[in-house]
Amino acid sequence: MSSATERSTPSVVVEGLSKRFGSRVAVADVGFVLSPGTVTGLLGPNGAGKTTTMRLLVGLAAPDAGRALVQGCAYRDLAEPMRTVGALLDSAGFHPRRRARDELRILAAAGGVPLARVEEVLDLVGLGDERQRIGGFSTGMRQRLGVAAALLGDPQVLFLDEPSLGLDPAGQVWLRGYLHERAAAGGTVLVSSHVLNDVEQVADRVLVLDHGQLVADAALSEFTAAVRSDVLVQSADPDALALALRARGAQVSRDGLTLRVRGLATAEVGDVAAEAGVAVHGLLEDVSHLEEAFLAVTSDRSAPVARPGDHRSRA
Amino acid sequence: MTGVLAAEARKLLGTSSSRRLIAAGPLLAAGVSVLVLVIGTSGKGGLRVEGVVTQIRSDAELRDFATLAAATTFLAMALGVTEATSEFRYATIVRAMLARPRRWQTVVAKAVVITMGGAVLTLTATLACFVVAAVWLVAHGQSVPMGGRSAAVLLELAVTGGLEAAAGAAVGFLVRNQATALVVVLGWAFLGESIVAGLFIAAKPWLPVTGAAQAMLSGPAEHLFTPLAGGLLLAAYALALTAFAAVALQRRDVG
Numbered sequence: 001m002s003s004a005t006e007r008s009t010p011s012v013v014v015e016g017l018s019k020r021f022g023s024r025v026a027v028a029d030v031g032f033v034l035s036p037g038t039v040t041g042l043l044g045p046n047g048a049g050k051t052t053t054m055r056l057l058v059g060l061a062a063p064d065a066g067r068a069l070v071q072g073c074a075y076r077d078l079a080e081p082m083r084t085v086g087a088l089l090d091s092a093g094f095h096p097r098r099r100a101r102d103e104l105r106i107l108a109a110a111g112g113v114p115l116a117r118v119e120e121v122l123d124l125v126g127l128g129d130e131r132q133r134i135g136g137f138s139t140g141m142r143q144r145l146g147v148a149a150a151l152l153g154d155p156q157v158l159f160l161d162e163p164s165l166g167l168d169p170a171g172q173v174w175l176r177g178y179l180h181e182r183a184a185a186g187g188t189v190l191v192s193s194h195v196l197n198d199v200e201q202v203a204d205r206v207l208v209l210d211h212g213q214l215v216a217d218a219a220l221s222e223f224t225a226a227v228r229s230d231v232l233v234q235s236a237d238p239d240a241l242a243l244a245l246r247a248r249g250a251q252v253s254r255d256g257l258t259l260r261v262r263g264l265a266t267a268e269v270g271d272v273a274a275e276a277g278v279a280v281h282g283l284l285e286d287v288s289h290l291e292e293a294f295l296a297v298t299s300d301r302s303a304p305v306a307r308p309g310d311h312r313s314r315a
Numbered sequence: 316m317t318g319v320l321a322a323e324a325r326k327l328l329g330t331s332s333s334r335r336l337i338a339a340g341p342l343l344a345a346g347v348s349v350l351v352l353v354i355g356t357s358g359k360g361g362l363r364v365e366g367v368v369t370q371i372r373s374d375a376e377l378r379d380f381a382t383l384a385a386a387t388t389f390l391a392m393a394l395g396v397t398e399a400t401s402e403f404r405y406a407t408i409v410r411a412m413l414a415r416p417r418r419w420q421t422v423v424a425k426a427v428v429i430t431m432g433g434a435v436l437t438l439t440a441t442l443a444c445f446v447v448a449a450v451w452l453v454a455h456g457q458s459v460p461m462g463g464r465s466a467a468v469l470l471e472l473a474v475t476g477g478l479e480a481a482a483g484a485a486v487g488f489l490v491r492n493q494a495t496a497l498v499v500v501l502g503w504a505f506l507g508e509s510i511v512a513g514l515f516i517a518a519k520p521w522l523p524v525t526g527a528a529q530a531m532l533s534g535p536a537e538h539l540f541t542p543l544a545g546g547l548l549l550a551a552y553a554l555a556l557t558a559f560a561a562v563a564l565q566r567r568d569v570g
Contacts (some may be wrong), residue, residue, distance in 0.1 A: 095408065105329075
């Protein structure tokens, strides 16, 4: 099979997937496909069904309806599940009285993975020299170990639930780079995260769940294209500048000396200020398109959305 | 299947709490043996402390003394319970099921490994009883009357401990909560069976602990079954519980 054909054949197919817990609908008729060579972000407010969807994909929970196929098979029918799919789920744990190396050796033995691979993945995630028991690990170290466990079988498909949770900035940067590399090498990656900034930097495509339903399935660029960006401008004379901007048809709101401008590009705002003879002290484009698009398609607008460092805007 | 057996063996031997529990068997048996010998010989003549012979002059009396190690079969049962329930307590069951989505394999592999772990626990406990008895006899200028009957108790207690550990693991998979599973298993062994046996006397020989397991140690003189039949009945209980646990784990959601 040619490389192009391999990349066009979906590696994950989800059709009509539904799951209820008692009277609560966790996932309702969800369907999507994931193709090799892509990183897909799975987004949604708390309780939207992201983790349940991940659990259904790997057979930890049985669907009430529908099916999820990985490389044409239900997870439980895969000949070598760990070599096909690597999963990091927040519900999975480690025994606190074991060491990282022992825990991965147990998994390697169970999954038919050579023990030599244990050292490789421990080195990969920066735990190669770690000797203490897992009970003494920090949250970030546990997360690194979880990533190592997911990568143990060197799988083509990765399902990662909140993978950057607890990772330090260096770890987050490493993870994003690694996921890009996996996708570039023909891997299929599905990442759920509350940190929209993370997803925005890593995903080619987004799936958005809300109340168990898939409300968006699009390329990241298409998903965010519909959202108009705002321009934040600081001026010594905001009233005069606001007047000039409104005269050019912009919507302007004021917060102290800062104006939020919608309807004009950054350069246009600068030009208007120059024409009006108003000094500009700062000019920023709000680039958090994904966050705006996410809030636009989900009903839970009141839910807090993680904003790392609250650095939503940059020049 | 070899891989999942190796994984389960690594879990048992690679976890300090499991190793400590296995090591507790011979230590407990040795401690109880010393205590019984000290108390049992403090009076004049051959005393019987709770039915345990402390005048060890024959093969049969040495065998009876070694059955003190039977108390450690409850430790074996607890070992099975904790090994299975810790999978849920620490959520390691999720990765186990990801590695082996045919879940019955994990249940069966754990049953096999725990059977061996329980057997080692009770075997070493029984040996500890023999060692204490031998030292005591030699110290008192007596010979050690080791014979076929006393040697047989090694096998009987090892099999009992192994099967009770497997049964404990199966109950652990079914109940999932560690404290609850321990209460269920030990409560049944210490209290539940006595109540059932009191209410339904004819059922007593068929019960797993007071019936089958004791038949293995005492034989038809005191029980309905021969030691072999008692062992087979206990094995049937362990197998049935393991099969039930495998089916339940396959049907339930995990994680």
